[in-house]
Amino acid sequence: MSSDSLIEQNQNIDLLRFATAGSVDDGKSTLIGRLLYDSKSIFEDQLNTIRTFSRAHRNQEIDYSLVTDGLKSEREQGITIDVAYRFFSTPKRRFIIADTPGHEQYTRNMATGASNASLALILVDARNGVVTQTKRHSFISSLLGIRNFxxxxxxxxxxxxxxxxxxxxVNEFNAFADKLSDESVYYIPISALKGDNVIERxxxxxxxxxxxxxxxxxxVNVSGGRNLVEFRFPVQYVNWGGGDDFRGYCGTIxxxxxxxxxxxxVLPSGKTSKISRIVxxxxxxxxxxxxxxVTLCLEDDIDISRGDTIAKVDDLPGIAGSLEANVVWMDSTPLEIGKDYFIKHTTSTVKGNFEEVVHEFDPDDISMKSSEFLGLNGIGKVKIELKSPIFADIYSENRATGSFIVIDPLTNQTAAAGMITKYKQVSPDKACKAVKARIITYTGDKKEEAKVNYDRLSMHGTHCIYVDDDLLQETLCKGVPMDSVKYTEMIDDLCKIATRSGVSVVVCSDHLSS
Structure with missing residues (x-):
């Protein structure tokens, strides 16, 4: 397929991604089920299963919430726990729905579901009105850049x-929405159970x-969307296959x-080239x-690896050494000032620590209050000091490179989702030095490949050393059995000393620590 026909095909397809939001039992799953049912977007076998379960466990002909509540625990408890994604289409548009949970304890799942949406469908129970969870979900949607409600x-x-x-x-929600950003809000009175104003008036x-x-x-004319101006390509991995001398850099634009x-x-090296192929x-x-x-190929042979970023020469991202960001805290363990966390940004992961909670937001009225930490489901503005720079943009200008997640290194749990509001620029030299040193590992049967890569890195100016089992047995590890713990520890120590001095290591061994 040619690029012209591919672009034309995508331009002719109108796709709307939207996420449900609101408090528990407001009827989000029932509404989505009704929408799918009335638009004839449910397979007959799935519909028969839902009818059977509804008669046996719900004492009704059909429980529309079961269309999206697919987990066994969800059906047993009658609640939504995980994000359920559903697809349907009409002659006018295609839709991807993220049905998100309303329970406060699953706020992290709601934020995940809304992160790629262009519109938020906020459910309000007419009997209860606008409650705290309604406001919390609406505020999170606003922080995530959603402007259509x-x-x-x-x-x-x-x-x-x-x-x-x-x-x-309407009046109550309007009073709350006035405190958010410039959202467009449309109100519809419905009954998801009866079908009033869902598809038919x-x-x-x-x-x-x-x-x-x-x-x-x-x-609806959805505002915002993807940034098609600033080219950003975080490299996921390097592809050496596909024929003689082929080297391409794989990732998602x-x-x-x-x-x-x-x-x-190419960042952080700063080297320039031209795109020779888009594969x-x-x-x-x-x-x-x-x-x-896609896989991008360059005209020049440049040292590029996972975590690097390719951008156009006249439109570069910022080199951020510290961040100010809005975060949604998702961990039961509170944020800890000074503790090292992993900051995962696009395809790179660096260490960083929270210097300060600037303020915490009260979801009831979006007021700001002083706080020394954020607990589960807390929303606040924080300052983060990075151990290595990242190549970033402000979230409001570029959602893809303006967002990150925080990972607790002790539990490997996702602790928070963040949206960059400001960053402190560092010099390109500092970025290059901070990111360059790394450990590149090969197994013993790939010795020739390791040597080729080492020669290539050295030729292009990378400060690195090469070691393999034969060299280690002749020098540093002479007399140490290769299958011993001591041997593995000595290789690890060598790599730590080198990388802390800004020198990369190409190491070929079957005895590396996991």
């Missing part, structure tokens, strides 16, 4: 389809003159557009754009 006031059948109840909720609410939910979703022949700069499974392209997964 549709507030579905659900269970109108349980309040006699009262216009007054609907108007009160309800005769029970003649006072409502607006769109049905499906009509709104089909026609985070933002922007790239053409064959474009001049690019995909379907063949070479003349140009590609976010979020396509």
């Amino acid at each position: 549709v507030v579905a006031v659900n269970k109108m059948d349980l309040v006699d389809y009262s216009e007054e109840v609907f108007d009160n909720i 309800s005769e029970n609410m003649p006072w409502y003159k607006g769109s049905t939910l499906l009509d709104y979703l089909e026609n 985070a933002s922007g557009v790239i053409h064959k022949g474009d001049k690019v700069r 995909t499974y379907d063949g070479d392209l003349d140009y590609a754009f976010a979020p396509m997964a």
